[in-house]
Amino acid sequence: MLFNSYLFxxxxxxxxxxxxxxxxxxxxxxxxxxxxxxxxxxxxxxxKPQFLLLLFGSILANAIFGxxxxxxxxxxxxxxxxxxxxxxxxxxxxxxxxxxxxxxVANVDDLLGFDFALPNIxxxxxxxxxxxxxxxxxxxxYRGQVKQFSVRNFSLFVTFFPQLIAGPIVHHAExxxxxxxxxxxxxxxxxxxxxxxxxxxxLFKKVVVADTCAGYADAGYGLxxxxxxxxxxxxxxxxxxxxxxxxxxxxxxxxxxxxxxRMFGIQFPANFNSPYKSTGIIEFWRRWHISLSRFLxxxxxxxxxxxxxxxIRRYINxxxxxxxxxxxxxxxxxxxxxxxxxxxLLIINHAWRNLRLSQTSIFNTRMVRRSFVGFTFLTVTLAWxxxxxxxLHGAWQxxxxxxxIPLDLSSARALLIQFYDLRFAVVWLAVVAAxxxxxxxxxxxxxxFNPVDNLSREQLxxxxxxxxxxWKVTWILAGMFVLSLLHLSHxxxxxxxxx
Amino acid sequence: MQPQFVRTFVSASVLLLGxxxxxxxxxxxxxVSPISISHERVNQFKPARIDIDRLIKxxxxxxxxxxxxxxxSSRVQQGFDPSVMNGSRFAPAYNxxxxxxxxxxxxxxxxxxxxxxxxxxxxxxxxxxxxxxKAKNSAFVDRQQDQKFNFLESATMLFASWDALRASGETLFxxxxxxxxxxxxxxxxxxxxPPGHDAKSLFTGFAAxxxxxxxxRPDMQLDPDAFESLREIVDICRxxxxxxxxxxxxxxxxDDFYVDSVGAWGLxxxxxxxxxxxxxxxxxxxxxxxxxxxxxxxxxxxxxxYHFTLEMGRQIQLKLIGSRSEVxxxxxxxxxxxxxxxxxxxxxxxxxxxWAQTEKEFIARFDEERRKWMASKESGNK
Numbered sequence: 001m002l003f004n005s006y007l008f009x010x011x012x013x014x015x016x017x018x019x020x021x022x023x024x025x026x027x028x029x030x031x032x033x034x035x036x037x038x039x040x041x042x043x044x045x046x047x048k049p050q051f052l053l054l055l056f057g058s059i060l061a062n063a064i065f066g067x068x069x070x071x072x073x074x075x076x077x078x079x080x081x082x083x084x085x086x087x088x089x090x091x092x093x094x095x096x097x098x099x100x101x102x103x104x105v106a107n108v109d110d111l112l113g114f115d116f117a118l119p120n121i122x123x124x125x126x127x128x129x130x131x132x133x134x135x136x137x138x139x140x141x142y143r144g145q146v147k148q149f150s151v152r153n154f155s156l157f158v159t160f161f162p163q164l165i166a167g168p169i170v171h172h173a174e175x176x177x178x179x180x181x182x183x184x185x186x187x188x189x190x191x192x193x194x195x196x197x198x199x200x201x202x203l204f205k206k207v208v209v210a211d212t213c214a215g216y217a218d219a220g221y222g223l224x225x226x227x228x229x230x231x232x233x234x235x236x237x238x239x240x241x242x243x244x245x246x247x248x249x250x251x252x253x254x255x256x257x258x259x260x261x262r263m264f265g266i267q268f269p270a271n272f273n274s275p276y277k278s279t280g281i282i283e284f285w286r287r288w289h290i291s292l293s294r295f296l297x298x299x300x301x302x303x304x305x306x307x308x309x310x311x312i313r314r315y316i317n318x319x320x321x322x323x324x325x326x327x328x329x330x331x332x333x334x335x336x337x338x339x340x341x342x343x344x345l346l347i348i349n350h351a352w353r354n355l356r357l358s359q360t361s362i363f364n365t366r367m368v369r370r371s372f373v374g375f376t377f378l379t380v381t382l383a384w385x386x387x388x389x390x391x392l393h394g395a396w397q398x399x400x401x402x403x404x405i406p407l408d409l410s411s412a413r414a415l416l417i418q419f420y421d422l423r424f425a426v427v428w429l430a431v432v433a434a435x436x437x438x439x440x441x442x443x444x445x446x447x448x449f450n451p452v453d454n455l456s457r458e459q460l461x462x463x464x465x466x467x468x469x470x471w472k473v474t475w476i477l478a479g480m481f482v483l484s485l486l487h488l489s490h491x492x493x494x495x496x497x498x499x
Numbered sequence: 500m501q502p503q504f505v506r507t508f509v510s511a512s513v514l515l516l517g518x519x520x521x522x523x524x525x526x527x528x529x530x531v532s533p534i535s536i537s538h539e540r541v542n543q544f545k546p547a548r549i550d551i552d553r554l555i556k557x558x559x560x561x562x563x564x565x566x567x568x569x570x571x572s573s574r575v576q577q578g579f580d581p582s583v584m585n586g587s588r589f590a591p592a593y594n595x596x597x598x599x600x601x602x603x604x605x606x607x608x609x610x611x612x613x614x615x616x617x618x619x620x621x622x623x624x625x626x627x628x629x630x631x632x633k634a635k636n637s638a639f640v641d642r643q644q645d646q647k648f649n650f651l652e653s654a655t656m657l658f659a660s661w662d663a664l665r666a667s668g669e670t671l672f673x674x675x676x677x678x679x680x681x682x683x684x685x686x687x688x689x690x691x692x693p694p695g696h697d698a699k700s701l702f703t704g705f706a707a708x709x710x711x712x713x714x715x716r717p718d719m720q721l722d723p724d725a726f727e728s729l730r731e732i733v734d735i736c737r738x739x740x741x742x743x744x745x746x747x748x749x750x751x752x753x754d755d756f757y758v759d760s761v762g763a764w765g766l767x768x769x770x771x772x773x774x775x776x777x778x779x780x781x782x783x784x785x786x787x788x789x790x791x792x793x794x795x796x797x798x799x800x801x802x803x804x805y806h807f808t809l810e811m812g813r814q815i816q817l818k819l820i821g822s823r824s825e826v827x828x829x830x831x832x833x834x835x836x837x838x839x840x841x842x843x844x845x846x847x848x849x850x851x852x853x854w855a856q857t858e859k860e861f862i863a864r865f866d867e868e869r870r871k872w873m874a875s876k877e878s879g880n881k
Contacts, residue, residue, distance in 0.1 A: 208661075
């Protein structure tokens with residue numbers, strides 16, 4: 001079930017909300033939690049019910065591991081170490097089996113000349129996100145940072161449907177305590193209004209902005225994959241369109257997740273904070289997929305040694321983290337390559353920051369900072385090419401097309417006319433680009449209502465912040481909602497579902 | 500504040516949706532609105548009613564409940580205005596053909612039409628050789644089979660989508676500003692060419708285009724799946740007590756020359772042998788003055804080498820309903836049985852070879868393009 005579907009918006013969500021509110025009215029808070037767990041299982045099982053067994057088994061196993069790790073001094077340290085190692089191995093094993101078996105077999109076949117048949121294992125949606133959440137939980141339980149937990153709250157922490165299949169990768173310490181809070185009715189109506197408003201913004205970003213960009217990106221990349229060549233203009237259109245598609249797809253999804261959770265009184269962390277406004281790659285990764293960056297930092301980069309053993313070791317650690325982070329996105333060589341590109345860019349950025357020259361005032365002028373924003377955007381956009389391409393060869397072809405001399409406007413342009421008007425695409429991308437750099441993000445717009453818990457109001461300062469949900473704001477939101485509804489007739493899944 | 504938010508939000512959404520529906524139902528860009536108002540300078544011409552056959556045709560079959568439907572490819576879509584059937588036992592008829600459809604897609608469409616149309620009595624199905632030839636890219640065929648008609652989904656796209664709003668805007672703009680006839684699918688389901696169509700340029704492009712097409716069917720073998728689909732069409736008609744008319748539609752000499760030059764008469768014979776064993780075929784592809792109409796910019800019977808005009812389609816329909824106003828050549832329609840296939844093929848072969856002797860310019864161009872194609876194949880193989 002997709003957030004951007006009639007079924008979710010008009011049947012599932014109202015039903016879950018109404019029942020949850022009724023249980024709150026009768027102060028049946030525990031039943032409310034159970035209801036949300038049940039609803040989340042329905043949500044998860046809607047696509048392939050057989051994966052519910054996997055979800056259930058995984059929760060059960062991790063709850064047992066967690067209970068052992070949280071039992072204070074009852075067990076010896078070596079025993080607890082073995083349990084946490086088993087827990088991590090179990091979770092990574094599940095991920096590896098479902099996500100990487102085909103990839104592994106295909107590579108063994110290629111490298112060693114075997115002819116093993118691909119098992120064609122279907123990837124359960126969201127398994128990558130769930131795995132990381134559970135690993136973080138087990139590691140923290142082992143470190144003594146989780147004192148106690150109930151299986152009920154743990155189950156909801158893992159399955160809560162707004163974050164179940166595409167994040168944010170929430171941390172138990174920021175979510176589980178919220179399940180025990182009891183809302184009063186006045187807060188509830190405000191949560192509902194704010195949550196719904198953020199959800200509408202996210203829906204608009206996804207179905208109106210991202211999906212329109214997707215048409216241009218898919219047409220260009222599709223032609224290239226089918227063996228046609230692209231001229232300079234159509235290649236840049238495809239590459240830029242994909243850059244904005246991914247941006248608004250993920251931004252839209254993150255807003256919808258935050259909005260949905262807020263309707264149930266749960267505050268999520270921000271996962272997306274205008275990353276294309278970053279002045280460098282380091283800043284980019286502090287704004288893009290924030291919860292993944294946090295996980296990789298806390299549970300991979302720091303354990304590897306972080307920056308404690310000198311610059312060289314630090315750069316090696318950065319590269320390891322980014323390559324593995326890339327591989328997490330998918331079982332295809334294009335993803336670790338994408339990760340390696342970002343690792344390389346991060347190393348350069350760190351090295352640049354270590355130079356005294358970078359601290360001079362000339363690099364802090366508004367003009368230069370703006371040029372850094374443009375340069376970062378361009379670099380990130382080019383790095384998306386392997387991310388979007390099916391193969392490294394395809395990525396190389398697209399890269400070549402970007403710098404092809406436009407002498408021959410080739411048959412590709414004629415073919416593209418079947419899909420879209422290039423002039424309209426250029427205008428659309430210009431509007432989207434302007435909106436990306438000029439307009440505030442959703443959290444800035446709703447800063448007065450504390451939309452997320454990991455960004456302070458000061459971090460979200462904006463002249464565009466709304467003071468209250470008055471009739472003007474409501475009309476604008478209603479207009480966006482209606483436009484989004486009209487776009488729903490083209491069903492398209494979120495890009496991050498596939499990871 | 501919050502109850503007020505909910506009230507305002509709901510009222511605003513309902514009002515905006517209401518405005519959307521009023522606008523799109525009045526402008527009616529796809530010609531499917533139940534209001535059906537047609538106004539000059541507003542929505543008389545419908546530029547958005549094109550390339551959406553798969554969406555609108557099942558919907559219109561349900562809406563108009565025709566007694567007769569035409570099934571087939573773009574040749575049928577461009578050739579048959581079903582209003583010609585008015586007054587006959589076939590009326591009301593509807594052109595439910597889908598351009599570029601495979602035989603398998605026609606099966607899936609027929610199933611949908613049978614379920615949607617309780618008045619259906621006759622199915623007229625077009626026979627065209629190429630959908631029966633194995634395509635290089637069979638994924639395209641598989642994809643077509645997967646495209647099952649979903650009534651609710653189609654209705655949503657036609658009535659409650661952003662596309663409908665955009666198409667309404669385009670329609671209003673076109674009628675207000677340009678106000679000229681456009682390419683569009685007319686209410687009977689057939690494709691309309693606005694005045695000024697130049698057939699000659701498309702005939703000129705045939706010699707080069709046909710060799711590009713050849714790459715899509717390199718083996719020139721009949722596709723068993725297509726025959727299986729035809730058998731399914733026959734079964735569906737039997738099961739639902741429907742009359743099935745198989746039409747071997749006209750083939751211009753250009754295409755017959757191509758068949759001759761690639762040595763595909765044997766293939767054509769095998770195809771017709773197998774089909775005439777399944778059901779009776781009404782053939783309109785015998786060589787005659789209409790089928791071999793000389794090429795010019797404004798042709799009476801051909802839009803291009805593959806697509807015959809509404810006039811040709813009108814005459815075919817008049818012949819089918821037994822009208823006296825039909826004025827076609829003597830051999831315009833032939834009831835083709837298994838026994839007559841060999842003679843039919845021989846007639847066409849001889850006629851096209853005779854025709855070729857008078858078309859030196861075309862033959863030279865055709866051979867030149869073939870040489871180029873062969874050379875590119877050879878260099879590709881190297």
